[in-house]
Amino acid sequence: MSYGINNDDDAGPYTGLRTASVSAQFKLASIRRQRELLPIFRHRQTLLYIIETSPVLILIGHTGSGKSTQLTQYLYEEGWTSESKAIACTQPRRVAATSVATRVAEEIGCQVGQVVGYSIRFEDMTSENTRIKYMTDGMLLRELLVDPLLSRYCVVMIDEAHERSIYTDILLCILKKVIRKRKDLRLIISSATLQAEEFANFFGPDTRIASIEGKMYPVDILYLAEPTEDYVEKTIQTIIDIHNEEPEGDILAFLTGRKEINTVVEAILDRSAPDRNNQARLLPLPLHAFLPQDQQNRIFDPAPEGARKVIISTNIAEASVTIDGIVYVIDCGYVKLRAYDPASKMESLIVSPVSKAAAIQRAGRAGRTKPGKCFRLYESQVAETILPDISVPEIQRTNLAGPILQLKSLGIENIAKLDMITPPPVELVANGLELLYSLGALDEYGKLTAGLGERMAELPLDPMLSKVLLTSSSFGCMGEVLTVAAMMSVENVFYLPEDNHTAAEMEHLKFTVDEGDHLTLYNVYQAFSIRGKRSSKWAHDKYLNYKALSRAGSVRNQLARYLDKLGAKVPSSTSLSTVDAETIRKCLVSGYFANAAKMQPDGSFKLVGSEKIVWAHPSSVMFSRSAEWVIYSELMELGEKTYMIGITKIERDWLLESAPDYYQVRRGRA
DNA sequence: GAGCACTGC
Structure with a gap:
């Protein structure tokens, strides 16, 4: 069983099945009882009737209603899948797709991949027998490419649609067309209250809306009487006040980033040392995506006797990670959001006010196990007037x-x-x-080009990287580029612990090459596969993320399979490399030529084709090296500066060779 | 010169 399930719909942990005979029957009975206790159970017949009679159902299912796990089963039990058709249920996150599928497989009493399965990028756990299929929304969009009418499905449920992921938005647009052609297809859109009306308007008059209560305890919302100038300091004070004045229960505080989180963790450690009055201690725990898994898991451990857990977290605890036992939530009122400026073609991370929807979601985290309180570090009129209903949908800022x-x-x-x-x-x-x-x-008419464009669309990668991969055969370095692409597709390869920074950097230095980050990633993977024999101990000793490296291995295999399907000649293994580094770098330029920069005397870089000054990100090997010309894979504005992330040293001539048309008009400036 | 919210294909 996984804990901290990420689709927090379905309360009530119980041990897994797969034991034999008598005990299995007893557990099955208890599962049925649990299912019947969920709020959605009372609405089973009504919901089935609506689905039977109308093409689109907007389902407002509050936290803990059971919508994600139960509705699919009701439809299955009712025989919707009998003509070898399946039910699809999309989730915006991979963990949600896998954990909900695991839960439903247990409830039905099958192995994951049989009647119940899931499909996420680079991992397909389905079979011919699969009738209930959980998947990420992006995967359903990919399926549309090969099956434009989704003919293998009788019902499609888009879960968590209010989050408005870009794939959800595109899916809804296409599904609206599909249901006009497929009268037998049923669409269920699950949404929070704030978005339901908008979805209903979008789908038109045949749409029905239904609402199911959740299984939640009441949460008191408290506001500041006066605005605060420093929400980090206010967070610290509020934690201490809660600790001194409120009954027992763990605290969850939302902040915007790693730096703020560390500040608060340290302040709490300083100010709440165990005292002589037998006063309960505070146990502050940071939570953000950069922490390796084992440290993230520490937040699930119960606090030691007499201590109160305080989890200081980024947005990750808003929807991705669910922690039981939280009674107090502190909401700083801000969130870091990624924005994309089409004029400068640059991405930035900006601290912005939270949306009303996010604030509601944050508060809800206090009411999972008993009645709770949410302390909002802003005034009530801000909550009512200034905060937007929802954040700008991803499709408008990416x-x-x-x-x-x-x-x-x-x-x-x-x-x-x-x-x-x-x-x-x-x-x-x-x-x-x-x-x-x-x-x-x-082509110049905006049509997909026959060889390249069509094949690029098949690859589940950023188009620039797809281009590099598809060009690699002509450079004779497909094996190497497969490794680079796989390593670029996993996160946090290098582990930099807060307390042992320099030791880790010393280890990482051993893999570093002057040519830049992409070849350094290649080196790390080769070392892990050959010298490290793919062992977790080896990775751990080198301050490398074992999980990321193993995943890179599986991603590499999957990408090789994609290329094979597209008719490319994929080299058999990673073994001996015969190409030189220069070939790989030239191949990278074939996709990333538009992301070029030239170094300035002061160590900064000037973007080719504009006057914009950018810097090598401190995580890049190019931070402490020099290279006259470089390409980068990502540009990110953070605070005052704009940084390049993922940098490789190149020669100026390669840009002209790779993209003569693109650089012809800019040759003067380049 | 000094550091990335969170997802996803």
Whole structure:
């Protein structure tokens, strides 16, 4: 059993099945009882009737209602899947797809991958027998490429649609077309209250809305009487006040980033040393995505006798990680959001006010096990007037090259004319089209190019990286580039502990090469596979993330399979490398030529084609090295500065060789 | 010169 299940729908842990005979029967009985106790059970017949009679159902299912695990089973029990059709249920997160599938498989009493399965990128746990299929929303969009009418499904449920992931938005747009052609298909959109009306308007008059209560305890919301100038300091004070004045119960505080979290953790350690009055201690625990898994798991350990747990977290605890036993929530009122500026083609992380939807979600974290309190570090009139209902949907603030490529592959030519819930700004679309054209994926009429564009759309990677991978055969370095691409697709390869920073950096240095980050990643993977024999101890000793490295191995295999399907000649193993580093770097330029920069005398870089000054990110090997010309895989504005992340040293001539058309007009400036 | 919210294909 997993704990901290990420779709927090379904309360009530119980031990897994798969034991034999008598005890299994008893557990089955208890599972049935548990299912019947969920709030959704009372509405079983009503919901089935609505689904039977109307094409679209908007389901407002509050936390703990059981919608994600039960509705699919009701439909299965009712015989919807009898004509070899299946039920699809999408989730915006991989962990949710896998953990909900695991739970439902247990409830039905089958192995995951049989009647109940899941499908996420690089991992397909389904079979011919699968009738209830959980999947990430992006995977369903990929399935549309090969099965445009989703003919293998009788019901599609888009769960957590209110989160408005880019894939959810695109799916809803396409599904609206699909249900016009497939009268037998049923669509269920699960949403929070704030978005339900908007979805209903989008799908039109045949849409029904239903609401199911959740299994939640009341949470008192408290506001500041006066605004605070320093929400970090206020968080510290509030934690101490709660600890001194409120009855027992763990605390969860939301802040925007790692730095703030560390500040608060240290302050709490300083100010709440165990005292002589037998006063209960405070046990502060940081939580953010950069922590390795074993440290993240510490938040689930019960606090020692007489201590109160305080989890200081980023947004990760808002929807991705669920912790039981939280009674007090502190909401600083802000969140870091990624924004994309089409004019400068740059991404930035900006601290912004939370949305009302997010604030509600944060408060709800206090009411999972008993009545709780939420301390909002802002005034009530701010909550009512200033905070937006929801954050800007992802489709309006992200690079659209990849999604556009997929839509083109679906035969949708005019992206601008799509019927979207909220259409993307035209500049974003123009931007994506321009990039795809320069990569050779689209021709001058905006049509997918026969060889390259079509194959790029098949690969589940950023278009620039897809281009590199597909070009690699002509450079004779496909094996090496497969490794680089796989390593770029996993996160946090290098582990930098807060307390042992320099030791870790010394170890990492042993893999570093002057040519830059991409070849350094290649080195790490080779060392892990050959010298390290893929052992976790080896990885741990080198301050490398074992989970990330093993995943890179499986991603590499999957990518090789994709390329094989596309007719490429994939080298058999990672063994002996015969190409030199220069070939790999040239191959990288074939996809990343638009991301070029030239070093300035002061160590900063000037972007090619603009006057913009950027810096090597401190995590890059190029931070402490020099290279006249470089390409980068990502640009990110953080605070005052803009950083390049993922940098490789190149020669100026390679840019002109790789993309003569692209650089012809800019040659003077380059 | 000094550091990335969170997802996903």
